[in-house]
Amino acid sequence: MTADDSIFLGASRKPDDTYQQPERLLLKYANRHGLVTGATGTGKTVTLQILAESFSNAGVPVFCADVKGDLSGIAMMGEAKDFLLKRAEAVKLDPYEFQEFPVIFWDLFGEKGHPIRATVSEMGPLLLSRLMNLSEAQEGVLNIAFRIADEEGLLLLDMKDLQALLVNIAERSSEIGSRYGNVSKQSVGAIQRNLLVLEQQGGQNFFGEPALRIADIMRTTRDGRGAINVLAADKLMMNPRLYATFLLWLLSELFEELPEVGDPDRPKLVFFFDEAHLLFDDAPKILVDRVEQVVRLIRSKGVGVYFVTQNPLDVPETVLSQLGNRVQHALRAYTPREQKAVKTAAETFRPNPEFDCFEAITQLGVGEALVSTLEAKGIPSIVQRTLIRPPASRLGPLSDAERAKIMNESPVSGQYDETIDRESAFEILQKRATDKVKAEEEAAQRETEQGAVEGRSRWTLPDFDDGASPSRTTTTRRTTKTTTRRTSNRQSVTEAAVKSVVRSVGSSLGRALVRGILGSIKKGL
Structure with a gap:
């Protein structure tokens, strides 16, 4: 033959x-x-x-x-x-x-x-655009996504990698748009919908590793x-x-x-x-x-x-x-x-x-x-x-x-039967998102703690001669004799006598008498 x-x-x-x-x-x-x-x-x-x-x-x-x-x-x-x-x-x-x-x-x-x-990277944006029947604008966004993946070292192996990358560039559309052109969320959404259709038609079985x-x-x-x-x-x-x-x-x-x-x-x-x-x-x-x-x-x-x-x-x-x-x-x-x-x-x-x-x-x-x-x-x-x-x-x-x-009995039996899911764009972007949330939470917690310290520093205590707080002073004025005694124990006998006289004087005669007493005490010293 x-x-x-x-x-x-x-x-x-x-x-x-x-x-x-x-x-x-x-x-x-x-x-x-x-x-x-x-x-x-x-x-x-x-x-x-x-x-x-x-x-x-x-x-x-x-x-x-x-x-x-x-x-x-x-x-x-x-x-x-x-x-x-x-x-x-x-x-x-x-x-x-x-x-x-x-x-x-x-x-x-x-x-x-x-x-x-086959991996998503091997398929490339041109064939993927054909596969999903994308418009010219949507194909442009897909090309930008592949460019970002190359620059940031993101492996595009399976469909979830591409889906995660599309979410990421939608969130960063302003930053990316200034470098590569407009990345509209509408175009990203259209690509994601087409990926969903492709996934339902069995595309998830084709994209992945081990690749042929x-x-x-x-x-x-x-x-x-x-x-x-x-x-x-x-x-x-x-x-x-x-x-x-x-x-x-x-x-x-x-x-x-x-x-x-x-x-x-x-x-x-x-x-x-x-x-x-x-x-x-x-x-x-x-x-x-x-x-x-x-x-x-x-x-x-x-x-x-x-x-x-x-x-x-x-x-x-x-x-x-x-x-x-x-x-x-x-x-x-x-x-x-x-x-x-x-x-x-x-x-x-x-x-x-x-x-x-x-x-x-x-x-x-x-x-x-x-x-x-x-x-x-x-x-x-x-x-x-x-x-x-x-x-x-x-x-x-x-x-x-x-x-x-x-x-x-095939020479490739066992080589392709099990799917391999190694670290790629999905896992890397997921880790980035987790680290970002964690960093934001830690920053918020530090800000809260700093605010509490600054709030306490805005409150100052009055300068009382007896070192008591305002509440204690107010209470002392209305305390029983026992409380007054405890307070006076922290003063000299002369200071306590003088302050008692001052509190009992309400007229000019009393004030004159006090001046006389204080003068005689000073001379005796």
Whole structure:
């Protein structure tokens, strides 16, 4: 099914309705990307399956999404069935041998595969804005949040980190706005609401650690076959924006992490993007430009990207022009849009004088396709009407027990199953808030204590000769004789006699008498 330098796709149909000439995809040009299109039920999934099998046998790891669950059967050996045997005979596939392939199952929700995660920082503000469908102003606030996180050393790992950071910048909006521009609480609130929606759709399962290591999807077995990474996407398709954003993130990570290798003899990895239209539906121009950039440049990293979709119009022209290897299954041409799609598909092929591409696309049977691959010097081959070869693995999904067994034997079993929650922005900002509250309470307590001391210092005691307090003096005036005696014991006899006389005198005669007495006492001294 594979030669040393090519992949056998099937056999081309001749005018006498026989299939003779083998159609092959040269491994040397497999990283020049490709396109698999066709209406529902025309055989796209089987084509994806035989491509994944062939790349694996050639030692090339594969990453693909299993949208309907049918692709999981690639992990089990195929079974001899009449229609498969007839197909093998028609395309002259001899010998036709059944195989099982090394498969690693992944699932963003951790249900039908190993959990697959990314951190918020790795996702970045552009893809997050796309994921949450933010406005331009809201995207600007999100960019500011990421800038603040970088400056202050705040790790953004999971959703609660980003939520805590948004609360923090809302509280500091005046300070931050003077440096980076307006940070309105309305925009922050809108982002928080979108984060809540994303969380309810399962986003909290995707963001966090341990994050996916690119090396784990680029494994090979001891016998030299490439691992086939199958992403369970049947549940993920309920949130198509998350699905598309995740795959675009993975492409971006591959682009950033892999070294330049030029044009290798075979790809380092082949990436199948099923339901590719979800990536481009309502996508802003900046995002389409990003996809185009990644597709154009990732070839030099040794990565081949193959878009799988129903209609070639689903892929923007700027991206479509980068796809050199093409497999076109049947399309319908009943509506004006369908007719335009057929015309677009027909015009992208190098024409074959033996048939009309437009008519052939509408007449292809199940399992048939128009195939054009890159030949020597990267020139597209003349399009051929081709019967796709049968797969070597099982057609149809695995049972739950079979899937569980393969997951237990997986080389990454146990590496991603448990979530790690280390100190990051949430914990740091929470500690800052706690320390701030504690400092404010201590400052308030010191102020209260200082105020009490100052209040006491404002009250002074009167200067009484007997050292008594005002209350004691008042009381002394109304005390019994016993109390008076206790008070006079603290005075000399002469002073007590003088004060007693002074208190009893109320007239000028008394005052004169006192002066006389005091004078006689003074002379006697």
